[in-house]
Amino acid sequence: MDLPELRARRLIAQRLAPGQQCGTAVDAAHWMLATQGQLYNSGLAGLAARAAEAPNPASLSIVRTWSQRGTHHFLAAEDAQWMMRLCAPRPEVAAAKRRPSLGLTEQDVATARGAFHEALSDGPVSRTEAYALFAAAGVSPEEYRGQHLLRSFGSDGTVVQGARRGNEDVFMLVSALTVQSLELEGDAALAELGTRYFHSRGPATVQDLAWWSGLTVRDAKKAAVLARDVIEMDGYLMGAFQEDWSNFEEALALTLSLPAFDEYLLGYKDRSDVCPAELVPIVGPTRNGICRPFVVTEGIVTGLPAS
Secondary structure, three states, rough: OOOOHHHHHHHHHHHOOOOOEEEEEHHHHHHHOOOOOOOOOHHHHHHOOOEEEOOOHHHOOOOEEEEOEEEEEEEOOOOOOOOHHOOHHHHHHHHHHHHHHHHHHHHHHHHHHHHHHHHOOOEEEEHHHHHHHHHHOOOOOEEEEEEEHHHHHHHOOOEEEOOOOOEEOOEEEHHHHOOOOOOHHHHHHHHHHHHHHHHHHEOOHHHHHHHHOOOOOHHHHHHHHOOOOHHHHEEEEEHHHHHHHHOOOHHHHHHHEEEOHHHHHOOOOOOOOOOOHHEEEOOOOOOOOOOOOEEOOOEEEEEEOOO
């Protein structure tokens, strides 16, 4: 498999090639499993690029949360809880170690969580309202404490974000969603993760999955073994349905303008197959985490969109 074929296979698998779009944005969210979205509008644009219709966050069929790597992602509502429970514990352990430097005790965290969940039981809570709740409970949200607490509470499997109010995040309980959460844990969750990652991102490697999910390489290897209908080709894993693919010219003839942090770039640990090294400081991700919208021609990142 040469590089043009690899790029074409990824474009098709990611539903970016002609004729490959999902019917709805919810279908796209489900297919992609998790779509990076620390920039709210960019994440929605990433789903729109893969669907025949624009996403509607107000429907609550798609939610946003810190499911992996302590980073915002959009997910189909049914997938948010099990993905958080599977992928968020490692970042949370690291976050807990930072709390003393923020002036937070574990009692502070418990107090803030209790106040937050009590308010959420009555309905959605905005970020500003959450900070006020923390302060009223005796836990100052200043000096990044509020952000830290919300990231922790928003990745533990009980809380997600729905549609924004203006430009402000709004939090709600998973139990308040109208969509039933999938009940997956342990090996079943790893199998689902591996299946949907390699189906939607393949050709990809176990190292790509480990980075993307935030899991250990050992767990990523297990997810790959447990994944359903996945094949290996030239050291890459992908959905078994790719075995019959042979016409890649149409995918490679496409020029795309993709949003910042799009999964075509950020869905992999090793991005060198699609992004030249000299463009990384321009397109990202840079050392300080900045990403910009980018253009893809023949499967290769070629620069920024024309202004």
